[in-house]
């Protein structure tokens with residue numbers, strides 16, 4: 653060992669009139685003392701510094717995570733606003749717009765970054781209120797809106813009342829009396845010329861409000877679709893429904909015929925909106941939404 657080969661140091665302390673003191677210090681002990689006096693505090697300070705750097709890094713990571721969570725919450729909140737609007741719920745009151753006249757009190761100072769803990773607390777406070785808003789207000793309102801929209805869609809006369817490509821033999825509007833003479837009559841629907849017995853189909857969901865014989869329309873079916881819409885299917889040879897039946901779009905109402913005031917097998921199809929006959933042409937080309 654190096655220490656063994658080193659000779660001990662001798663320190664002589666003398667004072668006039670007093671006995672001198674002789675200290676014999678071995679290098680090994682001196683080195684040990686130095687290590688204890690200088691080395692240990694240095695190690696301790698180093699470890700403190702290292703811990704501080706680690707803490708700062710962790711803090712930075714936490715802050716980044718908290719910022720991400722809060723940003724994500726902002727996005728969710730914005731999406732909930734879109735859903736609220738779609739559900740027909742009132743839009744939030746714009747407080748800034750209300751206060752536009754008032755000036756903000758002077759603000760400023762040193763910007764201190766928010767502690768991650770405080771940011772997480774804020775996120776934790778916001779989450780339950782967003783969840784409650786979504787579940788108790790937005791979701792039910794949205795479901796109601798979508799259901800009523802679907803119901804309205806289903807009640808809207810769409811497409812043709814007969815399958816296949818039947819030609820229209822008479823349009824909606826004024827036309828010369830088909831039974832001769834020089835008079836004109838208002839034709840409140842369109843006529844489809846077609847083979848006897850061809851199934852006649854409901855063009856929207858509704859309730860059968862009439863399935864009976866009339867001198868002009870012959871055997872006719874009238875459906876109340878709600879939302880102020882009714883449809884009429886006339887000159888049928890047979891009925892497939894009775895009054896009060898609930899029908900869906902595409903259900904068979906009866907068979908094409910030539911009963912009543914008719915010059916040959918055809919279906920008279922009429923659409924009434926608020927009790928007024930409207931031209932079915934526009935509705936015929938519409939496609940039912942799935």
Ligand SMILES: [Zn+2]
Nearest residue numbers: 841842843920
């Ligand atoms: Zn007609």
